[in-house]
Amino acid sequence: DAGITQSPRHKVTETGTPVTLRCHQTENHRYMYWYRQDPGHGLRLIHYSYGVKDTDKGEVSDGYSVSRSKTEDFLLTLESATSSQTSVYFCAISGRGRDQPQHFGDGTRLSIL
Amino acid sequence: AQSVTQLDSQVPVFEEAPVELRCNYSSSVSVYLFWYVQYPNQGLQLLLKYLSGSTLVKGINGFEAEFNKSQTSFHLRKPSVHISDTAEYFCAVSDSATDKLIFGTGTRLQVFP
Structure with missing residues (x-):
């Protein structure tokens, strides 16, 4: 695997609570992405980053924010989690x-009750 | 925006039989295409990619795909599957307008003994 670590790997939380997911890379790649995977939808882009402090929205960005203060770390935050963000x-x-393939972490399974 | 269609959500096949997983994309002047595999509880791994040149692309684990511009297809094939090929397979296209990867909804390949 490319050097990508996601944490936590599993999380269960309640509606309305804030949640932060972390992605850490050791490859010094410029581009980082957050996707969500849901049955019947494949992978959908939430936000991406093209450099430190440079981020932009993807296809399903509502309810999510991101930050990238260092090349190696990309954080995804759900300010007030909802059950529809279980994914x-x-x-x-x-x-x-465009010709560069993306390399993926092992994922975080998030359940919002 | 470009799109990707994987018509088969599930493909059951017996071990040592050949398999084809279908992928069609919306037309574009230039297109970069990818196939990824996802084993249970893991992230996506790159199987192969088409950027230019030969229309027959060979990937890892004995898979190959053929780029067909006239039919806007990029079908994945393997002449003889193994139990260990059981996984979900995703086709993706690099969107020429946004440089982002657009994923199909995935095909679950189930190999039976």
């Missing part, structure tokens, strides 16, 4: 360019 979240990294 498996994946972080990915890549080099610059």
